[in-house]
Amino acid sequence: MPNVAKRKEPGEGVLRALYSFALYVLSPFTLYHLISRGFRVHEYFRRWDERYATYGSQPRRPCVWLHAVSVGEVNAAAPLVNVLLRQRPDIRWVITTITPTGSERVRALWGERVEHVYLPYDLPGSTARFLQHFQPSLGLIMETELWPNMLFGCRDLGIPVYILNARLSARSLRGYRLLRPLIGRALRTVKCVAAQSAADGRRFQKLGATAAQVQVIGNLKYDVAVPDCLDAVRAAFSAALARPRPVWLAASTHEGEEAAVIAIHRRLRARWPDLLLLWAPRHPERFARVQALAAEAGWKVGTRRGGHWPRPDDDVFVIDTLGELMAFYGCADVAFVGGSLQPIGGHNLLEPAAVGTAVVTGPHLHNFAEISRRMDEAGALRIGADAEAVGAALEALLADPGTRQAMTEAGATLIEQGQGALQRTLALVAADLPASADELAGAAVTAS
Known part of the structure; x- marks a missing residue:
C-alpha cells in the first residue's frame, strides 16, 4: 500500500x-x-x-x-x-x-x-x-x-x-x-x-x-444480489393482473422526463391497448405528481403504497415505495432507465439485467459510461438518441420476445464476467478493519 x-x-x-x-x-x-x-x-x-x-x-x-x-x-x-x-x-x-x-x-x-x-x-x-x-x-x-x-x-x-x-x-x-x-x-x-x-x-x-x-x-455494482423476494413478487404480481398482459417499466425518471414517459405510453398503447406501465420516479417528492399526470392523461392509476398490487384494469401503476424497484423490474418485459433523456448521467443499468429484463436507456450516460459501453457492445442494452428513439426501441422489444431473450442472456453473462470487485475490495480493506476479539486476545498472549 x-x-x-x-x-x-x-x-x-x-x-x-x-x-x-x-x-x-x-x-x-x-x-x-x-x-x-x-x-x-x-x-x-x-x-x-x-x-x-x-x-x-x-x-x-x-x-x-x-x-x-x-x-x-x-x-x-x-x-x-x-x-x-x-x-x-x-x-x-x-x-x-x-x-x-x-x-x-x-x-x-x-x-x-x-x-x-x-x-x-x-x-x-x-x-x-x-x-x-x-x-x-x-x-x-x-x-x-x-x-x-x-x-x-x-x-x-x-x-x-x-x-x-x-x-x-x-x-x-x-x-x-x-x-x-x-x-x-x-x-x-x-x-x-x-x-x-x-x-x-x-x-x-x-x-x-x-x-x-x-x-x-472493478465495479461493485456487478456484484448485485437478486432480491430474495423476486419469485414471490412475480407470483403476486401475476395473480393480481389475473391475465397475461404486456408490461413495461419506467425507472428512476426525473421531472423533465415525465412528459416523455406519458407520450411513450400513449404511443405503445395504440398498439397494445392492455399494456401496463410500472412507473418508479427517482425522487419520492414526485410520486404524487406522477400519479396525477397519469390520471390527467386519462388512465386508471394504481399505487404500490400500502402493499397494493395492480388491479386488472389499471393502465399505470406507480411504485411509490423505496427498495422494491429491483423486484418490480422482474415483473416487466422491458424497462426504460431514466436520468438519461436529460444530462443527468443515467442510473443503474445492471439491476434490470440482473433479474432478466431487457433494458433501454437514453443517451446521457456519463455516470455509467463504462457499464453502458460494455452492455451496448455485448448486445444487452438499447440506447435511444432521444425520447422518440427510446419509444421506438421499447416498441420493437415488446414486439420481439426473441430479441428480449437474447438481450437478457447477454446481460446475465456480462454481470457474471464483471463480478469479483466485492472480494477484491474486502481483501483491500481487511488490514485496516478493527482487530477482532480473537486477534486482540492473541496479541495479548504474545505480549505476555
Whole structure:
C-alpha cells in the first residue's frame, strides 16, 4: 500500500483557509437549501443537528464509518456491508448519507444493525465534531464524495480512508477544475482509490491522486444480489393482473422526463391497448405528481403504497415505495432507465439485467459510461438518441420476445464476467478493519 500524505503539503493551509472562509460565508444558504427542499420532502425539516454535527449523546466506542451520498451509493455498498456484518458482527457501523432517501434505504436494508446520521457540512468545526464524536478507526467513502476538510481531518487524526467503487466522469473532472489544487492535496491523504475502471483511475490521477494510490478494482455494482423476494413478487404480481398482459417499466425518471414517459405510453398503447406501465420516479417528492399526470392523461392509476398490487384494469401503476424497484423490474418485459433523456448521467443499468429484463436507456450516460459501453457492445442494452428513439426501441422489444431473450442472456453473462470487485475490495480493506476479539486476545498472549 502506498505512503500517503501524512503532513501538510506546501500551500495547504492557505487553500484550506480560503475554502473554509467561503463555506462559512455561504453557510446561511445551507439553511435556505434545507427549508426549500423541506417544502417538497418534509424529512429535510428534521435532524438539522446532524447536518451541523451537533449530537446530544456522548461519544461511543470507535466505529467503521461508511459514507454513501444517496440511494445508488447505498445500494452499491450493500454487498460489502452485508458480508462484513456477517463476518464481523463485532464492528460498530456508522453510515452517513446526504439525502433522506439514502437514509431510508439504509434503514430498509439494515435497520438497527447500523447507525445512520447525515454527513455534516464540510465546515472545519462540523467535521471536527463528527470525527471526535464517532471516533472512526476506518473511513470508507463510496464513489466520488471528496470533501476536503473531512479528508484532512481524517489525515490529521490518523484515520485511514479508502474511496471505494471510485468513479470520476470527464464531466465531473472538469467541474473540479477551480478546486483542483485543494482537492488534489486532499485526495493524496487517502490510503487508496479503488477505481471502477482504468479510465476512472486515470481521471483520479489527473485530479491529484498518485499512481501508487490508485488500484483498478472493478465495479461493485456487478456484484448485485437478486432480491430474495423476486419469485414471490412475480407470483403476486401475476395473480393480481389475473391475465397475461404486456408490461413495461419506467425507472428512476426525473421531472423533465415525465412528459416523455406519458407520450411513450400513449404511443405503445395504440398498439397494445392492455399494456401496463410500472412507473418508479427517482425522487419520492414526485410520486404524487406522477400519479396525477397519469390520471390527467386519462388512465386508471394504481399505487404500490400500502402493499397494493395492480388491479386488472389499471393502465399505470406507480411504485411509490423505496427498495422494491429491483423486484418490480422482474415483473416487466422491458424497462426504460431514466436520468438519461436529460444530462443527468443515467442510473443503474445492471439491476434490470440482473433479474432478466431487457433494458433501454437514453443517451446521457456519463455516470455509467463504462457499464453502458460494455452492455451496448455485448448486445444487452438499447440506447435511444432521444425520447422518440427510446419509444421506438421499447416498441420493437415488446414486439420481439426473441430479441428480449437474447438481450437478457447477454446481460446475465456480462454481470457474471464483471463480478469479483466485492472480494477484491474486502481483501483491500481487511488490514485496516478493527482487530477482532480473537486477534486482540492473541496479541495479548504474545505480549505476555
